[in-house]
Amino acid sequence: MKKALISIILILTVTLIGCGCNDINNEYDGHYNYITDCQLAKAALLQPFAKCNVTKCETGYYALASKILYYIEGSTMQATPLCNKPNCMHNDESCNAYVGVVDDIFYSDGYIYYMESAGVDHEFEGSSFMKMSADGSQKEEVLYTEYSPDDWIVHKGKLYYCVKKYLVDDNTGLDDINYADCYIYSYPTDKSSDVNEVYFAEEIEKNAQISSLTAYGDNLYFHLYGMKRYNDKIEVVKSLKLNLSDSTVTETVSPSGEQISGPMYLDGMLIFSSGEEEDGKHLYYKTDFDGNNPEKFISTYDGENIICDGKYLYVDNYIALNLANHIENDDSVNKKERYIKVYDSDLNKVDEFSLGSDSAKTWSILPVDDKVFMFCGKNNDGEFIFYYDKSEFGSLNGTVWDKEFAYQSK
Numbered sequence: 203m204k205k206a207l208i209s210i211i212l213i214l215t216v217t218l219i220g221c222g223c224n225d226i227n228n229e230y231d232g233h234y235n236y237i238t239d240c241q242l243a244k245a246a247l248l249q250p251f252a253k254c255n256v257t258k259c260e261t262g263y264y265a266l267a268s269k270i271l272y273y274i275e276g277s278t279m280q281a282t283p284l285c286n287k288p289n290c291m292h293n294d295e296s297c298n299a300y301v302g303v304v305d306d307i308f309y310s311d312g313y314i315y316y317m318e319s320a321g322v323d324h325e326f327e328g329s330s331f332m333k334m335s336a337d338g339s340q341k342e343e344v345l346y347t348e349y350s351p352d353d354w355i356v357h358k359g360k361l362y363y364c365v366k367k368y369l370v371d372d373n374t375g376l377d378d379i380n381y382a383d384c385y386i387y388s389y390p391t392d393k394s395s396d397v398n399e400v401y402f403a404e405e406i407e408k409n410a411q412i413s414s415l416t417a418y419g420d421n422l423y424f425h426l427y428g429m430k431r432y433n434d435k436i437e438v439v440k441s442l443k444l445n446l447s448d449s450t451v452t453e454t455v456s457p458s459g460e461q462i463s464g465p466m467y468l469d470g471m472l473i474f475s476s477g478e479e480e481d482g483k484h485l486y487y488k489t490d491f492d493g494n495n496p497e498k499f500i501s502t503y504d505g506e507n508i509i510c511d512g513k514y515l516y517v518d519n520y521i522a523l524n525l526a527n528h529i530e531n532d533d534s535v536n537k538k539e540r541y542i543k544v545y546d547s548d549l550n551k552v553d554e555f556s557l558g559s560d561s562a563k564t565w566s567i568l569p570v571d572d573k574v575f576m577f578c579g580k581n582n583d584g585e586f587i588f589y590y591d592k593s594e595f596g597s598l599n600g601t602v603w604d605k606e607f608a609y610q611s612k
């Protein structure tokens with residue numbers, strides 16, 4: 203309890219002192235600001251094995267573990283439920299830190315955002331975007347929508363979200379879930395103006411979906427999938443960039459015109475994956491911060507995944523291990539090592555480490571920022587949040603990197 207109060211006082215103090223000061227945020231490099239921009243630490247980055255919801259604030263992090271929101275103080279890395287209710291057990295809906303079943307949390311400029319689905323008796327009744335004050339004492343609905351957004355982010359004071367509006371079947375008068383119009387809308391988080399349509403996917407209709415929404419600077423990036431409108435034999439798969447200043451939409455492609463997807467942010471540039479191969483390895487491209495001037499960057503073996511934290515790039519083989527474990531329960535597969543190689547933005551190798559224990563083999567850990575990797579989960583003792591300290595880079599040399607606990611319920 204004491205810890206919680208101290209954390210809250212700390213947050214309040216820093217929030218008050220820190221209002222409008224960019225210098226708290228030492229990651230800001232002129233392109234990208236953790237505090238106001240769409241955060242890198244997005245669980246969707248790790249799909250299909252995402253198991254972590256962490257978002258970064260000026261003084262530390264917020265993490266979601268089993269429906270309870272925790273504040274992790276950045277210098278001590280100790281987590282406490284974001285709740286100052288006396289005698290609260292922090293384990294049910296009466297707890298201030300309770301946010302229910304949500305997919306993602308985003309910290310932005312003093313608030314933690316999340317999306318709740320409203321419903322009674324499992325009947326879907328729309329979605330509410332919520333914001334919680336940094337100390338957890340206040341919750342407020344930002345926006346209610348009757349739809350179920352497929353993806354959403356908070357970027358530079360605005361909420362951006364993708365929705366599917368199903369077409370109505372002429373015969374039955376009911377929604378036809380195979381056909382939809384897809385939109386991206388924006389809404390200011392201070393509610394100062396109306397919902398605005400920023401994009402309509404005119405090209406697709408059957409099985410239509412917009413996904414992988416992210417934003418850097420003035421650009422919104424997303425994926426388009428579906429069958430072509432008026433000709434549903436033709437598949438449309440595109441990675442698009444919408445410039446928020448002039449509303450132009452361009453397809454992001456490799457120099458040879460092939461589709462590429464992403465992006466991830468790394469030290470002033472954007473990294474895109476591609477379906478192209480070179481010497482049997484998968485090719486990644488880098489572009490400038492606006493997604494222009496693509497060049498070959500790095501290539502990886504099958505089953506290796508690339509993630510970035512803004513400063514470092516990681517080559518991680520957890521996908522290979524996950525797939526191998528799903529396909530066969532073979533001892534030779536289970537003995538394979540989980541390794542993660544660390545590179546800087548010039549592709550100099552910084553370090554390499556293993557995650558050691560069997561249970562860590564297939565975990566997707568979130569790169570968060572240049573200070574910590576994080577993971578939230580549940581073991582026999584209950585919920586836990588652990589982290590790896592990146593200040594140890596340079597000394598790991600392929601050895602097992604020991605995790606440290608920010609929280610373990612008892």
Ligand SMILES: [Zn+2]
Binds near residue numbers: 290
């Ligand atoms: Zn509580």
